[in-house]
Amino acid sequence: MSYLKKSPWILHYDASSCNGCDIEVLACLTPLYDVERFGIINTGNPKHADIFVITGGINEQSSVVVKNIYDQIPSPKVVVAVGICAATGGVFRECYNIKGGVNTTIPVDVYVPGCAARPESIIDGIVAALSILEEKRKAMKKGETPL
Amino acid sequence: MGREIVIPFGPQHPVLPEPIHLDLVLEDEMVKEAIPSIGYIHRGLEKLVEKRDFKNYVYIAERICGICSFIHSVSYCQGIENIMEITIPDRAAYLRVIWSEYSRLHSHLLWLGLFADAMGFENLFMTAWRLREHMLNDMEETTGGRVIQGSCKVGGVRCDISNDKLASMSAGLTAIEPELSEMAGVFLEDETIDMRTRGVGVLSKDSAWDLGAVGPVARGSGIALDARMTGYGAYEHLDFSPVVISGGDCYARCRVRVEELFTSLDLIGQAITMMPDGDIEVPVRGNPSGEFFSRTEQPRGEVVHYIRGNGTKNLLRHRVRTPTTANIPGLVQMLAGCELANVPVIVLSIDPCIGCAER
Numbered sequence: 237m238s239y240l241k242k243s244p245w246i247l248h249y250d251a252s253s254c255n256g257c258d259i260e261v262l263a264c265l266t267p268l269y270d271v272e273r274f275g276i277i278n279t280g281n282p283k284h285a286d287i288f289v290i291t292g293g294i295n296e297q298s299s300v301v302v303k304n305i306y307d308q309i310p311s312p313k314v315v316v317a318v319g320i321c322a323a324t325g326g327v328f329r330e331c332y333n334i335k336g337g338v339n340t341t342i343p344v345d346v347y348v349p350g351c352a353a354r355p356e357s358i359i360d361g362i363v364a365a366l367s368i369l370e371e372k373r374k375a376m377k378k379g380e381t382p383l
Numbered sequence: 384m385g386r387e388i389v390i391p392f393g394p395q396h397p398v399l400p401e402p403i404h405l406d407l408v409l410e411d412e413m414v415k416e417a418i419p420s421i422g423y424i425h426r427g428l429e430k431l432v433e434k435r436d437f438k439n440y441v442y443i444a445e446r447i448c449g450i451c452s453f454i455h456s457v458s459y460c461q462g463i464e465n466i467m468e469i470t471i472p473d474r475a476a477y478l479r480v481i482w483s484e485y486s487r488l489h490s491h492l493l494w495l496g497l498f499a500d501a502m503g504f505e506n507l508f509m510t511a512w513r514l515r516e517h518m519l520n521d522m523e524e525t526t527g528g529r530v531i532q533g534s535c536k537v538g539g540v541r542c543d544i545s546n547d548k549l550a551s552m553s554a555g556l557t558a559i560e561p562e563l564s565e566m567a568g569v570f571l572e573d574e575t576i577d578m579r580t581r582g583v584g585v586l587s588k589d590s591a592w593d594l595g596a597v598g599p600v601a602r603g604s605g606i607a608l609d610a611r612m613t614g615y616g617a618y619e620h621l622d623f624s625p626v627v628i629s630g631g632d633c634y635a636r637c638r639v640r641v642e643e644l645f646t647s648l649d650l651i652g653q654a655i656t657m658m659p660d661g662d663i664e665v666p667v668r669g670n671p672s673g674e675f676f677s678r679t680e681q682p683r684g685e686v687v688h689y690i691r692g693n694g695t696k697n698l699l700r701h702r703v704r705t706p707t708t709a710n711i712p713g714l715v716q717m718l719a720g721c722e723l724a725n726v727p728v729i730v731l732s733i734d735p736c737i738g739c740a741e742r
Contacts, residue, residue, distance in 0.1 A: 249395055249402070250401045250402055250424060250737075250738075251424070252423070252424040252425070252426050253424065253449070253738065254446045254447065254448055254449045254452075254531075254738050255401065255448050255449035255450050255736065255738040256446070256448075256449025256450075256452065256530045256531050257449065258401065258449070258738075259449060259450060259493060259530060260529070260530060262512075263512065263516075263519075266496075266508075266509055266512035266513065266516075267509050267512065267513040267516075268513065268516045280395070280396060282395075292424065293426070295423075295424070295425060295426065297422045297423050297425070298394075298402070298423050298424065301394055301395060301402065301423065305395055327442065327443060327446055328426045328428060328431075328446075330431060330434055331426045331427040331428055331430065331431060332427045332430060333425050333426055333427040334426055334427070351446075351531060352449055352528075352529070352530045352531050354529065
């Protein structure tokens with residue numbers, strides 16, 4: 237973690253999750269798991285965020301919101317899809333209102349497995365996202381355009 | 384007379400863990416009207432009953448919501464068991480009560496934390512969630528899952544809790560009770576919290592009744608409405624009386640939930656003491672034919688599962704009336720006439736669970 241120069245802030249949005257993963261994302265921020273030790277805090281403002289943590293599959297109405305939030309986050313940014321619903325639609329993939337995983341709407345960098353995803357796996361996912369964020373930042377400094 | 388403006392609140396908002404959208408019609412700082420619109424997390428899972436075996440559908444029913452998960456699976460199983468005239472073993476009924484009350488404890492602690500956060504009281508938020516981990520640990524040790532348990536099945540429960548483990552759970556809860564009391568004292572007596580919640584978002588007893596409020600919203604407005612009083616499952620053998628507070632403001636609703644923490648601790652204690660020995664499940668043969676309304680009490684209020692089967696392995700219809708849906712008309716009334724700065728506290732005071740409400 238020594239290469240980490242900035243404190244990455246996360247923005248969490250529930251695309252159509254059952255809440256299971258959402259409350260586990262919040263649990264990561266509270267004393268037992270405490271991701272603030274990595275300098276991570278949960279913000280509600282897309283302009284403050286570096287990591288977009290998204291739970292649940294995409295449905296007809298949430299896809300616009302997800303796209304909007306994604307576009308508002310400044311580059312470099314990383315998307316972490318938490319839970320199997322965010323990966324593929326999960327147990328709900330055959331529901332009439334579910335389009336599929338988050339990658340149907342925006343590019344995803346890290347997938348976190350689980351139903352509901354455990355806080356330990358979410359932290360693993362976010363730590364993986366931190367190194368991707370750092371690579372993207374370096375790429376941007378060289379003048380390249382990261383995804 | 385000020386100018387009228389409309390402020391959109393949500394779907395993505397710092398105070399909302401889940402998306403709901405409110406159009407707030409303001410006159411200066413005063414909210415004249417709140418118009419809710421939903422649909423951001425609608426999945427359409429009720430229709431999955433046509434594709435899933437009724438026994439496997441328990442897992443889908445449990446995933447209606449990750450906070451009230453266990454009680455959703457209990458309500459669904461109870462409905463199927465009533466249609467098929469299955470009597471579950473006593474031990475299973477008591478185990479269901481224990482896990483249901485653990486769910487209520489973790490859900491109320493979660494809400495208390497979020498409520499404190501909505502008021503900007505971050506330390507209290509962290510305290511509530513730290514205590515909540517104790518409940519989640521017990522859930523995980525007994526079922527394997529922290530928030531989605533999967534331990535309820537048609538005909539009983541999937542896993543047993545040994546009597547030794549029950550004793551240690553009981554001891555653990557007794558040990559944590561002083562910490563809960565200390566936190567409860569802050570919620571009920573702290574002057575800052577009092578100023579933020581007392582007299583804010585008032586819902587009178589008559590309005591609560593007319594608008595069909597349920598759960599802590601109804602009980603905070605002085606209505607003794609609790610589905611546990613119907614004595615479903617093992618509740619009929621337990622000594623239980625609902626927490627009813629008059630006042631109808633955010634403070635009253637907070638007080639209901641704080642006091643219910645201790646009711647739940649008491650119910651778990653009683654269930655552990657009275658726990659009968661025996662089987663935890665009965666075999667289920669055949670398919671359900673008929674219909675049933677299954678009522679249970681969730682942390683947010685009464686939930687109704689309507690189930691209709693026609694003798695095949697797939698049900699014809701599964702319909703859920705969730706407590707948040709019932710409480711939204713009350714919320715709209717509470718918001719009318721409040722100040723814009725109080726909107727987050729009032730919205731949270733009904734403990735909105737959009738995952739349930741939209742399914």
